[in-house]
Amino acid sequence: MYKEYLSLKKIEGPLIVVEGVKGVSYNEMVEIKLKDKIKHGKVVQLNGDIAVIQVFENTSGMSVRDISVKFTGKPLEIKLSREILGRIFNGIGEPIDGGGPIFNGIKLDVNGSPINPVARRYPRNYIQTGISAIDTLTTLIRGQKLPIFSGNGLPHNQIAAQIVKQARVAEGEGEFAVVFAAMGIKHDDAHYFIKAFQDAGVLDRVVMFMNLADDPVVERIVTPRCALTAAEYLAFYENMHILVIMTDITSYCEALREISAAREEVPGRKGYPGYLYSDLASLYERAGMVEGSKGSITQIPILTMPNDDITHPIPDLTGYITEGQIVLSREIYQRNIYPPINILPSLSRLMKDGIGEGYTRADHPDVANQIFSSYSKVQEVKALSQVIGEDELSEIDKKYLEFGNAFEYRFLKQSFDEDRDVKESLDIAWEILSILPKNELDRINPKFIDEYYRG
């Protein structure tokens, strides 16, 4: 349906309104021809002969005349083949690395379709990241969606880069590739990732979709969809294990809010649209594994919590959809501990099926439980010691403080280049748990205490 319309009714923020249209379909892609360039958009509302179009690029400089609008008759599609590996695209899937277009590919709708729950394979295999806190306490599972809840200035990029570097799939288990979606991040951050991929030796196995801080805001809404479509292609058509890194989800949500405000929709919490949950789900639920394919999509979305507030709608709704979360803490980082993971609010919902006997080590589930329980007791003791002073603490409470310190400086803290085997991490866990008297270890099966306790 290639009809062109030559005038607009109005331009309003990221939206343009075209009148007198016929045969236009909901959600279809639109090309907007200006004097010197083409912009893109999509139909977001139809009302009689009026179509409301959301423009991905900036609408500034557009006028209601001097413009023509072409309806393409289909939703946004991108072309995909193995050639996308090692390539860089902009936020709506156009190559920007000078390497020319993708030939011989198949075209897929970037919006994807929901995976049928009966077609899913439940994820059960763990990925060793080499980071003790993650491997032991919030184990990453292949096919999981496990976001990093961070804050401005915290080292979420380093953690993601370290995971990419160290989490290579064991040999013989299939090909590995990374899909990277940048939404509103700074050029510096983008360069950091490119360099990190280079250092990890995976640059030719990375597909990048870049919408940077100075790129059009609305385009950001499409960027993760392009990236996830590429990931689905590589995982389900080419049987690869894909790690998708999406950053920054907060910028993405802000873009959604901007459009929602322009459309004068009833706002939900903090001005974000009521459908933020469903919209985020349409991204996050694209992780997983399906019948008939050996590949997998593991997602590590990164979001910066506004004011470090975990109850803000963006982390909150994310946590309700993803299969756990890794929460970073400014307080821990200020004490010079990397990775500054606050384990208590962190969680991996899928680890239960991927750890323990036959996977990591039989004592793993109990050890993890015990550390959570003891470390939460450490917080109570710390609070008490602030009131009455450390000297006044009981012997056992002093032990807890000692354990807390050892946990943070011996177990949690590791360097960016340190790649610990999961068994090594578990051994360190026993080393620090052994600071506590045996009978404080009430979450651990006595037979493991006999085997591993070093009191």
Add this chain to the structure above:
Amino acid sequence: MEGSKGKVIYVNGPVVKAINMKDFKMREMVTVGEKKLIGEVISIDEDLGTIQVYEDTTGLKVGDDVISTQKPLSVTLGPGIVGNIFDGIQRPLNIIFDKSGNFIKEGIGLETIDKTKKWYVKFTVKEGEYLKGGDIFGIVEETPLIKHYLMVPPNVEGKILEIKEDGEYSLDTILIKLDNGQELKMYQEWPVRIPRPVKERLPIQKPLITGQRVIDTFFPIAKGGTAAIPGGFGTGKTMTQHQLAKWSDADIIVYIGCGERGNEMTEVLEDFPKLIDPSSNLPLMNRTILIANTSNMPVAAREASIYTGITIAEYFRDMGYNVAVMADSTSRWAEALREISGRLEEMPAEEGYPAYLPSRLAEFYERAGYVRTLNDKEASVTIIGAVSPAGGDFSEPVTQNTKRFVSAFLGLDRKLAYSRHYPAINWLSSYSGYITQLEEWYRQNVAEDMLNLRAEMMKVLQEESKLQETVKLVGEDVLPDEQRLILEIAKLIKVGYLQQNAYHKEDTFVPLNKQYMMLKVIYSFYKFAKEAVKVGVPISVIKNSNHFYKIIKMKYEIPNNFGDSFDKFINDISEYFTNLIKEYEGD
């Protein structure tokens, strides 16, 4: 009447408006556009109709047809439901898979249970008998666990003119002809938004036994009752619901995955066929029905999924079964209402939710109940709804309004979850309104003093919580030993009793008699320890005693068929303390 056709004039997400709609009825099911997307008429204003569409509306055009189906959104009720998994409008996901592969495409059409599959019908009535609504006329063995009683639809009655012989028939075979021309088949249809009728509502009488200690002992749910499980993300709503679906002593489980994760439904599909029901020794899938409208599936169908689930539950209740419905999460349903309401540009009330949110919640929970069915059986529908408050804050509208309409409230606590105290049900803020109604039952079926023990334990927990306020300021060491004992006993209750590991073979389900014996052990220890403290036994001796440690581990070490282990244990404790007390009294 054929051929009422509307014309689409407006599309905004799942909300479509059409003109030429005056011959359509409210709540009528329609198809929209070339792909025949399924929708429901949600308002009619003269010529203008508003439709919520249950599939993705991408590709719809102004001018597309809206076609009437002449019936309200309904479910098809008959053999083939149990063990199956459906989307929000009762389309079997396996059929959708066959038609569209791994990914759900729109335009699948209206599918339901297989009407060509044959089932062996054993009739229970004869020619010439008079049948009325609800009467059972035949039996189909739907699964090895579930006898499917074929019933006369509530609004049908008459004398049997013709009846088939026992044998194998497909769903659409006419089995019985009545003298007034009406026909009975193996299935009936029922509009999801209308509760199925019963003869009368009866008072609550029995608990829903869940095998979860904190629920059965402290905050029991009743058969025919209502319960809410609110909690922030990661606090254990879904795990608790799964545990109830696995182990509670309902005959039928309807599990509604409403706007939640795809993998959680897959997990049920993979695990339940392998899990064995403790009472029948048959796989749990034989009594389970799944409704899955995950977070990324169309939002309007999420709204419908709750009604689809509850209607199926009522149908099995009408056969005389105790049915338990788990809805995870009712908040996603409320949000679907909000999203559609927003797109309809209705006037929002609190936090953007429509003003009719409380009445919708009330209507839903009212469909639970302990009843006498039309065919004179006692049966029940129990509803257990998860609530996902924004920011984990229970003061938000869905939690608050739900609280008004449910009798048991199992509040999940973020702090408990952070320390991996599971189930993270807060024992101070949770409550069950069923305790008085169930008192007699517990007395007769568990033990005379079961609820007394419960009260004693509750008292310890409440005292401990008060003492903790002091401990936070001065530490534990300065408290007198009687008070420190309360702290230690509370620890026994928390770690040894309230914490229950869903992943542990023995601990995942605990029968009531073991729950009772465990309480008794803790209580004996408490009583003796109190005596001991009085005669000057230091708290450290008590807390470091082997028995203290054994109580914490008894849930794992003493099996569900415990024989006389607990009695022996109590004897040991008694002996230990008697000697200890003697020793100190001697000083």
